[in-house]
Amino acid sequence: MADATPIDELKALEARGVSELATCGDEVALREWNTRYFGDNGLMKAAFGKMGAIPKDQKKVFGEEANRVKGALTTAYEHALAEAKERRLQISLTTNPLDVTLPGRPRARGRLHPATQILRQIYTIFADLGFQVYRTREVETDEMNFEFLNMPAHHPARDMWDTFFTTTPGVVLRTHTSPGQIHVMREAAGKPIRVILPGMCYRNEAISTRSEIQFYQVEGLVVGEGVTMADLKGTISAFARRMFGPERQVRIRSSYFPFTEPSIEVDIDWPKDDPNRDRLTKGTGWLEILGAGMVHPNVLRAGGYDPDKVTGFAFGMGPQRMLMLKHAIDDIRLFWQNDLRFLKQF
Numbered sequence: 001m002a003d004a005t006p007i008d009e010l011k012a013l014e015a016r017g018v019s020e021l022a023t024c025g026d027e028v029a030l031r032e033w034n035t036r037y038f039g040d041n042g043l044m045k046a047a048f049g050k051m052g053a054i055p056k057d058q059k060k061v062f063g064e065e066a067n068r069v070k071g072a073l074t075t076a077y078e079h080a081l082a083e084a085k086e087r088r089l090q091i092s093l094t095t096n097p098l099d100v101t102l103p104g105r106p107r108a109r110g111r112l113h114p115a116t117q118i119l120r121q122i123y124t125i126f127a128d129l130g131f132q133v134y135r136t137r138e139v140e141t142d143e144m145n146f147e148f149l150n151m152p153a154h155h156p157a158r159d160m161w162d163t164f165f166t167t168t169p170g171v172v173l174r175t176h177t178s179p180g181q182i183h184v185m186r187e188a189a190g191k192p193i194r195v196i197l198p199g200m201c202y203r204n205e206a207i208s209t210r211s212e213i214q215f216y217q218v219e220g221l222v223v224g225e226g227v228t229m230a231d232l233k234g235t236i237s238a239f240a241r242r243m244f245g246p247e248r249q250v251r252i253r254s255s256y257f258p259f260t261e262p263s264i265e266v267d268i269d270w271p272k273d274d275p276n277r278d279r280l281t282k283g284t285g286w287l288e289i290l291g292a293g294m295v296h297p298n299v300l301r302a303g304g305y306d307p308d309k310v311t312g313f314a315f316g317m318g319p320q321r322m323l324m325l326k327h328a329i330d331d332i333r334l335f336w337q338n339d340l341r342f343l344k345q346f
Contacts, residue, residue, distance in 0.1 A: 006054055007065050013047060014069045021076055027084045034077055044070055114346040115216060115335055118323045119198060122218055125242045126196045129235060131220065134195040136180035138202070142170045144179040148302035149259040157258040162204040164213075173202035177219035178259055181295070181314060184221060185303025192224035193312070198319075209331040216319045223295065223305060223312035229262075232292055232313035240268050240289060243322065251286055260293025260314055276328045287325060290317035 004012070017037055024030045037043050047066055054062045112120070123133055142153075151157050161175035180197035197219040205211045222231065237250045251267040267286040270277050281287050292315035297307035305312075320335055327345075334342045 006050060006058070006062055010047060010062075010065050010069050013043060014072055017043075017073045018076055021073075021080050024080065024084075027081065027088065030077065030081050030084055037073060037077075044073070111343070111346065113335075114323055114343065115320055117346060118319045119216065119218070121243070122317075122319060122322075123196070123198070125239055126220070128242075129238060131194050131196050134180060134184050134197050135199060136177070136183045136197060138174055138200055139166070140172055140174040140179045142172060144182055145172050145174055145176075148182045148299065149178055150296050150298045151258050155258070164202050164204050174199075175203055176201050176316065177217045178314070178316065180219055181221050181259070181299065182303050185223065185300070185305060188223075190305065194222050194224075196220045207333065209333065212332050212336065214336075215332070218317050218319055220292075220315040221295070221312065222314075223300070223303075223310055225310050227311045227313060229294060229313070232264075232294070232315070235313075236266050236290070236292060236315065240266070244268055244289075244326070245271075255291060255293075257291060257293055259296050259299045261296045263291070263293035266290050266292060266315075289322065289325070290315050292316070 017033075021030070021033055024033050035042065039045075044066075047069075051059065051062065051066075127133075145163075146155070146158055147153070163175050164173040166172060177197045177199050180199070184193060184195055184197065199217065200214055201217050202214050203211075205213060207213060220235075222235070233250070233252065240250055241248050249269045251269070253265045253267065255263045255265040257263040265288055267288050269285055270281050270287050272285075277285065292313065295312035295314050300307040300310065300312065320332060323329065324332065
């Protein structure tokens with residue numbers, strides 16, 4: 001038998017490749033075949049490497065045949081791979097049937113933080129009572145935070161607030177939302193006022209289950225001719241019954257705040273059927289919800305109003321404290337820890 005020519009070797013390589021391809025039963029075997037024939041050290045690369053030993057007059061014929069064999073094997077491989085993928089899909093559909101009528105998996109949706117929820121509830125209640133929302137800055141001057149609120153320098157009432165001082169003399173992080181009273185009065189320029197002033201406050205306190213260094217407050221301010229303590233009581237009673245239930249009773253106790261005179265603290269009776277009643281009210285059956293009072297004449301003057309012609313009342317509350325009361329939450333730090341086990345409950 002005569003020795004095989006380079007062309008014969010190419011045809012033999014093609015036949016062997018097609019034969020081996022037919023025995024590949026899955027995608028793994030097919031990819032192994034592809035590496036063996038078309039890899040960096042594959043048989044087709046070795047066949048093309050023989051081009052240098054081919055006589056010059058036969059190079060064209062050999063090159064054309066080599067390219068034809070390469071194309072034929074490539075087409076056969078791609079066809080076999082497509083068939084293998086189709087077989088795998090059919091097996092998967094048969095062994096793991098898919099019910100296309102089932103609803104898709106729901107995506108978890110974000111929710112409002114509980115502090116934001118209670119703030120919006122408060123906004124809604126006071127909006128229904130005719131109040132507007134007025135926002136003021138969180139960094140204040142000593143004058144706005146203390147002096148214009150009837151607490152001059154070295155006044156002992158300043159000890160009620162553990163203040164964060166900045167590196168700029170006379171500038172502090174506001175300890176309460178009450179400085180907003182001065183801002184809104186000066187902006188109103190003598191007109192009647194009915195606003196709430198929500199915002200973040202800061203106090204240099206030891207962090208515990210009942211106190212944080214930052215917290216929300218909602219201040220309320222009403223100024224106009226003939227505003228009385230009866231108006232304050234009616235407003236607070238309406239708010240308490242909307243927030244905690246229509247059957248709630250309101251109790252008023254005397255207190256002291258330097259920017260109101262007279263000053264009061266407001267309690268509500270807590271439901272007797274609540275198992276947390278004694279713990280929340282310390283056995284009294286009453287729970288404090290806010291502080292309030294008639295605006296001090298000195299504060300009205302600082303805001304540009306004549307206390308001989310107009311009067312006003314103010315109140316302040318802690319939204320997070322109210323949320324704690326409504327849901328028997330006993331640790332204020334939970335509002336800042338971003339623990340999903342806590343937040344998902346709301």
